[in-house]
Amino acid sequence: MVGCISDLSACLIDAGIGPGLAGFLETLVGTLIVTLLPLTLVIILVWIERKYSARVQDRVGPNRVGPFGLLQPAADAVKMITKEDITPAGADRIVYNIAPILSALSVILIWAVIPFSPVHIGVDLSIGVLYFFAVGSVGALAVMLGGWSSNNKYALLGAFRVVAQLISYEVPNILAALMPVMIAGTLSMQGLVHAQAGMWFAISLPLSALLFFISSIAEVGRTPFDLLEAESEIVAGFNIEYSGMKFGLFMAGEFLHVLTIAILTAVIFFGGWLGPGVQEVPALGWLWLAIKSTILYLLALHMRSTLPRVRIDQLMSFNWKFLVPLSLVNIIVVAFLFKLVQELGLTPAADETTNIIANLPQTFILLLGNLAIIGGVLVYLRGLGREQRLANEMAAAVDEDVEHHPHHDEEVAAAAVAD
Amino acid sequence: MVSLWVYLVLAAALFSIGAFGVLARRNAIAILMGVELMLNAVNINLVAFWRFVRPDGGSENMFGQVFTVFVFVVAAAEVAVGLAIIISVYRSKRSVIAEEVDLLKW
Amino acid sequence: MNIEITFETITFAIFGVLTLAGGIGVVTTRNLIHAALYLIVSLFGVAGIFILLAAPFLAAIQVLVYIGAIAILIIFGVMLTRGMTHLPERFNRQGGLAAVVVIGGFVVLLVGVILPVWGPNGAVAAEAQPIFMTTRDLGIALVDKEQFVLPFEVASVLLTAAMVGAIAIARDDESRD
Numbered sequence: 092m093v094g095c096i097s098d099l100s101a102c103l104i105d106a107g108i109g110p111g112l113a114g115f116l117e118t119l120v121g122t123l124i125v126t127l128l129p130l131t132l133v134i135i136l137v138w139i140e141r142k143y144s145a146r147v148q149d150r151v152g153p154n155r156v157g158p159f160g161l162l163q164p165a166a167d168a169v170k171m172i173t174k175e176d177i178t179p180a181g182a183d184r185i186v187y188n189i190a191p192i193l194s195a196l197s198v199i200l201i202w203a204v205i206p207f208s209p210v211h212i213g214v215d216l217s218i219g220v221l222y223f224f225a226v227g228s229v230g231a232l233a234v235m236l237g238g239w240s241s242n243n244k245y246a247l248l249g250a251f252r253v254v255a256q257l258i259s260y261e262v263p264n265i266l267a268a269l270m271p272v273m274i275a276g277t278l279s280m281q282g283l284v285h286a287q288a289g290m291w292f293a294i295s296l297p298l299s300a301l302l303f304f305i306s307s308i309a310e311v312g313r314t315p316f317d318l319l320e321a322e323s324e325i326v327a328g329f330n331i332e333y334s335g336m337k338f339g340l341f342m343a344g345e346f347l348h349v350l351t352i353a354i355l356t357a358v359i360f361f362g363g364w365l366g367p368g369v370q371e372v373p374a375l376g377w378l379w380l381a382i383k384s385t386i387l388y389l390l391a392l393h394m395r396s397t398l399p400r401v402r403i404d405q406l407m408s409f410n411w412k413f414l415v416p417l418s419l420v421n422i423i424v425v426a427f428l429f430k431l432v433q434e435l436g437l438t439p440a441a442d443e444t445t446n447i448i449a450n451l452p453q454t455f456i457l458l459l460g461n462l463a464i465i466g467g468v469l470v471y472l473r474g475l476g477r478e479q480r481l482a483n484e485m486a487a488a489v490d491e492d493v494e495h496h497p498h499h500d501e502e503v504a505a506a507a508v509a510d
Numbered sequence: 511m512v513s514l515w516v517y518l519v520l521a522a523a524l525f526s527i528g529a530f531g532v533l534a535r536r537n538a539i540a541i542l543m544g545v546e547l548m549l550n551a552v553n554i555n556l557v558a559f560w561r562f563v564r565p566d567g568g569s570e571n572m573f574g575q576v577f578t579v580f581v582f583v584v585a586a587a588e589v590a591v592g593l594a595i596i597i598s599v600y601r602s603k604r605s606v607i608a609e610e611v612d613l614l615k616w
Numbered sequence: 617m618n619i620e621i622t623f624e625t626i627t628f629a630i631f632g633v634l635t636l637a638g639g640i641g642v643v644t645t646r647n648l649i650h651a652a653l654y655l656i657v658s659l660f661g662v663a664g665i666f667i668l669l670a671a672p673f674l675a676a677i678q679v680l681v682y683i684g685a686i687a688i689l690i691i692f693g694v695m696l697t698r699g700m701t702h703l704p705e706r707f708n709r710q711g712g713l714a715a716v717v718v719i720g721g722f723v724v725l726l727v728g729v730i731l732p733v734w735g736p737n738g739a740v741a742a743e744a745q746p747i748f749m750t751t752r753d754l755g756i757a758l759v760d761k762e763q764f765v766l767p768f769e770v771a772s773v774l775l776t777a778a779m780v781g782a783i784a785i786a787r788d789d790e791s792r793d
Binding site: 512515516517518519520522523524525526527528529530531533534535536537539540542543544546547550553554557558560561568569570571572575576578579580582583584585586587588589590591593594595596597598600601604606608609 | 624625628632635636639640642643648651652655658659662665666668669670671673674677678681682685686689690692693694696697699705706707708710711714715717718719721722725726729730732750752753754756757758760763764767771774775777778779781782783785786788
Binding site for chain 3: 278
């Protein structure tokens with residue numbers, strides 16, 4: 092029975108089914124799992140998310156429908172489906188209907204390349220990471236189409252903002268994912284996991300992991316970067332005109348996206364399905380991946396419930412003035428150090444890649460480089476903060492002067508400007 | 511097995527469609543889209559020739575794909591600059607109809 | 617002529633139809649937003665063709681660059697030139713002439729493509745062998761000093777120049793301070 096989980100087609104052939112049919116059935120079951128699993132998970136995710144943020148904010152959260160409110164998502168779904176489906180006058184009907192589908196699709200398609208265990212993966216593309224970014228870019232398109240086709244200027248304005256945000260944060264996101272790809276020497280998801288058998292990339296490349304996680308949160312549009320669909324901003328953003336299940340699809344896509352990026356971060360930086368006993372029982376990989384991604388998912392939820400929202404200009408300058416330069420510096424430093432490690436012959440030998448001891452020198456050097464960048468950035472930010480604080484104190488002092496000599500305030504202001 | 515000439519016919523058809531768009535459309539943005547179609551037809555040709563004429567792997571046989579990558583780069587640059595010009599023209603003339611931008615005509 | 621109905625043939629037919637139908641949509645649709653959507657369909661079809669031709673890296677780049685960046689840029693362009701989205705006249709005065717020229721050109725291309733296969737000399741079309749790892753080879757070719765590293769660098773300079781140029785041209789004069 093356990094064998095069936097690891098290799099379904101061999102199991103079916105044993106049971107007396109022809110090889111062709113067995114292969115087809117295996118593909119069919121795999122496809123169904125990869126597409127239906129995320130759609131089923133969404134229902135649980137909604138409950139977890141509402142309960143978690145309620146607890147953080149000292150509320151009880153859903154507790155009326157079913158035990159612990161577990162049936163609340165079902166009730167929500169029924170409500171969504173029974174709502175009136177309104178298409179605004181003057182809307183572009185076809186585009187208006189395609190947009191929510193594209194939005195959910197762009198997330199579900201990512202699941203095709205997620206490795207759940209050594210043997211369970213939708214398809215191990217040789218360009219897995221690139222596929223993830225290519226599919227993700229369809230999400231921006233969905234937002235744009237949804238905002239435009241609603242025939243509502245606020246929806247359009249919201250869509251412009253969202254697309255600007257998505258395109259901007261894609262830059263540090265890709266640059267951060269480039270580091271593990273460079274060190275593993277492969278774009279395939281399984282290849283990335285195998286490359287971490289000796290050491291997780293999160294330990295040798297903590298800065299890249301952090302950059303990837305932060306910019307992914309922004310790609311998803313979660314607090315603190317959630318002004319694209321925040322309830323209090325431009326009348327809820329690009330999806331204002333959507334109602335019923337179409338709005339539900341946008342929401343489902345968003346909820347699912349958070350879990351998806353948690354899983355991807357786990358796969359790319361935290362060793363994916365790697366864990367004790369995976370070599371003997373491949374199905375254990377599901378458990379390890381689930382544990383790792385749940386921790387990251389809860390971290391994202393915690394960020395959502397505790398951090399304040401940023402303004403649009405802060406959002407943009409944080410990306411272009413902080414994340415992008417930092418990722419570029421990171422690339423140069425890591426690439427240089429990795430080449431150095433190779434030249435010094437400190438990379439683990441081909442037969443020792445799973446040995447932690449053999450991986451230590453390389454990890455140590457890369458980690459040192461990362462820590463040096465982080466330290467440098469912190470020192471720089473400290474200097475910047477002090478400068479700002481001094482400027483504020485100067486301004487406050489000037490203000491006090493103005494209060495003491497109300498008649499001279501114009502002269503003082505002129506002096507301050509001259510300063 | 512789909513043969514080389516089928517890919518070439520597909521590329522030729524796409525190229526002709528794009529050329530028609532470039533020659534006949536009035537809106538400058540539509541003309542730009544026609545150019546994109548033509549570039550894509552060229553890309554199909556390049557990759558198809560690479561696949562069928564130089565199929566023995568190895569990095570010294572990658573001309574077709576390499577040139578496609580350069581076409582991508584040039585296409586991205588072309589769209590960025592092209593749209594910038596179109597928007598600039600729209601600001602000054604309130605029009606993006608290619609025939610109406612005729613300052614250089616006698 | 618015998619055409620085997622295989623998985624590859626069916627896939628090629630689907631992507632080929634997507635490519636051409638999308639292309640026809642681009643040049644004939646009146647609404648430019650719809651034209652941009654047809655462009656995306658067509659480009660997606662080309663990405664599928666790339667996968668059939670054993671170039672998965674190019675297919676992913678096609679989706680990422682064309683659909684994720686160029687198509688969105690074009691949609692932005694259409695939206696920023698509102699009022700020009702629905703022109704009453706799609707084609708200019710030389711539309712008919714252009715159609716004739718293009719069809720003539722297509723026929724010439726067709727003859728040029730098909731004659732070597734079916735003509736008197738009857739050159740046999742090359743059979744493609746299965747190949748793998750083209751992504752790694754492409755990467756090596758792009759940065760190999762014997763091959764394409766110089767064009768590669770020039771391409772990045774071109775992108776920088778295009779970016780600076782686009783910003784300089786499209787910049788709004790009134791907002792200059």
